[in-house]
Amino acid sequence: MSPAAPAPLDDENLLSEILLRLPALPSTLPRVSLVCKRWRHLVSDIGFFRRFREHHRHSPPLLGCFVEGDRCVPYTPIMHSPDRIPAERFSLQLNETCHSWVLGCRHGLVLISPDSRKRVLVWDPVTGEQHHIAFPPGFVGAANSVHGAVLRPAEARHFQVILVWVGGEDKTNMPLLACVYSSEKGVWGSLISPLIQFEGYFKGLSSLLVGNSLYWCLGGRSDAILEFDLERQTLAVIQVPACLSEEDLLQFAAIRAEGGGLGLLSILGFTAQLWKRKTDSHGVASWAMGRTIELDKLLSMNPEKERVRPLIVGLAEYNNVVLLTTGGDGIIMLQLESLQFKKFYETTNSFYHHQFESVYSAGRSIGGGHDGAELLHST
Template identity: 80%
Template sequence: MSPAAPPLEDENLLAEILLRLPPLPSTLPRASLVCKRWRLLVSDVRFFRRFREHHRHSPPLLGCFVEGDRCVSYTPTMDPPHRVPGERLSLQLNESCHSWVLGCRHGLVLISPNSRNHVLVWDPVTGEQHRIAFPPGFVGVANSIHGAVLRAAGEARHFQVILVGVGGQDKQHMRLLARVYSSEKGVWGALISPLIPFEGYTTRGIFAIYFRGFSALMLGNSLYWCLGGRSDAILEFDLERQILDVIRLPPCLSEVDLLQFAVMRAEGGGLGLLSILGFTAQLWKRKTDSHGVASWGWEELLNWTSYYP
């Protein structure tokens, strides 16, 4: 029986080792310089797909995109050799008005011009762009629109765009909107448009409802956005079941003026909520009891004044 090959000489073991390298910009280019064998391995499309999928849930923060007039600028946050120059991942737009970055996910950026009649899906690495016209029901809805872009697990070519909005409201109800675009099919899916009663939600004297300026949080098969204005609440879209709903804030926050809040991934998993009032921050977690009823549970209180002399 021949002796086992050393780990770095075994093709399968080497791939498993390289797969677990940190997902930093310089990792694979530096690995490719070791030898021709390593270069062929890390440049293989199948390996790269596995590498991206392996680190899908723990990607590093490389930088952020900032919208401006006729441009989307990239600001790097890492130091060399992992630092990607800002000009490499910035985009000049032909739009004559301000554009908004709705979110970034799975290597794609979703941009909405202020004209609000289309969205732009941009791959900052390849430079590829896809201009997608708004579907019926979304044109002219002004500030009450948000969205997200994503790829399915293991998918390298095709993507989905999720567009959500508040299509109308009166004193008792608000009409929610959602549609999903598939790049594989090239069409928008059916309109999802439930009518949600205001009862039990924050209802101030402000009539308009708007999306707060945060990108969507993705947990499992659901996306979450923060609503403000007349209704401080959380909008949830379940991708798998194609259901759109609104989650109330904890009762003690429902009548707080000037409340700042954001959704987040809770410690241990699940939906979390960060609420800020003055110098106090509260952490909440969405929990489900034995009867399947979901509610908010208080987790932690942070007083920022204790961090200053």
């Protein structure tokens, strides 16, 4: 008789594939490492860490958020112990004397403009590494006229910064501009200026990455979405649905649509609508309305007593979670697919919240003290 086949967990390759698919929570790998020396040796291997981060790169957990402030960038955790990261661990103190603008978070990096929008700071909260980059020539650092995004390829130390600029509200003949910085080369690329103009400003929400394009929400004489195609290096302006364009109190955000592609969340009063950008057989793109959500009923609000309508203050692109502020209720997290919601925290801060979605592992002391422990790896 042939010898008995080894048990599944005795097969090193099969065990690795199983552990690779565990949830990407901060406490997962530290707990796995405590099972036995063999398992600890496997999950401590740098090759396994790389595969684990890459496997969960497009579905990272939502850890918390950053909010701009004076001389600091405070962090607020979302998860509960043992996956909760203490606020003081990720909060950044700055030497600047003016207001610091957070432009967004992605791939474990935070993009900040700390001094009247003359430069940007790329910050890795886990390692503490900082890169200060002056604005490219031709950009003017006026409030609400410059926005940006940061990207980092999988398993790479280098990153890209994309800055976009609009002429500003109530100005004429002002072009749109974009420029891409490569940390690998250490220089800005050429200015990208399309043959279109837009009189308006950035609303302040983080950019949205869908496929090969980044999207920012614009306000002004007409609400719109600015698209930057990373592959083609082109800019375009997408108008919101015509039925919404004349609404003065419109709240909207670019989102990932159900099934993929560009979507739109619009809120007027206490009614939210989900839209999707579709292209017909002739290549003509248009908006199609999907679900309608009555926020007052979903969130148990009384429109007659509530003086503050729901405002969009943040969006988590991978988790498809929107952050809403409703006055006295503080910040509410709403998952757009399941429509599950929970109160994030009590605050009177109406600044934009920039969600930090990242995959990393925490140290062995996790669970042994208040709010978690030492961070080791991140994407």
